[in-house]
Amino acid sequence: MESNSKVFWSNASLNDLDSILEYLKSRWTIREVENFKVKLFKRIDLINRTPKLFKVSEQKPHLRKSVLSKQTSIFYSFDEKSNSIYIVRLFDNRMDSNKL
Numbered sequence: 850m851e852s853n854s855k856v857f858w859s860n861a862s863l864n865d866l867d868s869i870l871e872y873l874k875s876r877w878t879i880r881e882v883e884n885f886k887v888k889l890f891k892r893i894d895l896i897n898r899t900p901k902l903f904k905v906s907e908q909k910p911h912l913r914k915s916v917l918s919k920q921t922s923i924f925y926s927f928d929e930k931s932n933s934i935y936i937v938r939l940f941d942n943r944m945d946s947n948k949l
Contacts, residue, residue: 853898853932854897854900854927854932854933855931855933856893856896856897856933856934856936857933857934857935857936858936859935859937861937861938862936862937862938862939865938865939865940866889866939869885869921870882870885870886873885885918888917889917889923892915892917892923893923893936896923896925896934897934900913900925900927900934902915903915906924909924911926912925912926912937913925913926913927917939920941920942921939921940921941921942922940923936923938923939923940924936924937924938924939924940925937
């Protein structure tokens with residue numbers, strides 16, 4: 850079933866995005882930063898169209914997890930009633946998932 854949901858970002862996920870972009874800008878080229886953004890927003894679009902595509906998180910069963918890269922995962926929830934997606938965190942996979 851394809852969906853076209855409303856997408857909301859939590860303050861924590863926006864802070865995560867800012868931190869990731871600042872890190873990338875300090876260590877990589879603008880092109881690589883832009884590639885990350887494109888990859889991220891393509892994945893958000895995929896989540897938007899098919900919100901149940903990705904598995905439920907083992908650590909946080911109320912969330913779904915999409916691995917974006919070796920370093921980063923997107924944790925989100927989907928509310929069928931309101932047809933809304935909530936981007937909860939952009940999580941560094943090297944961190945303890947209990948800190949999510």
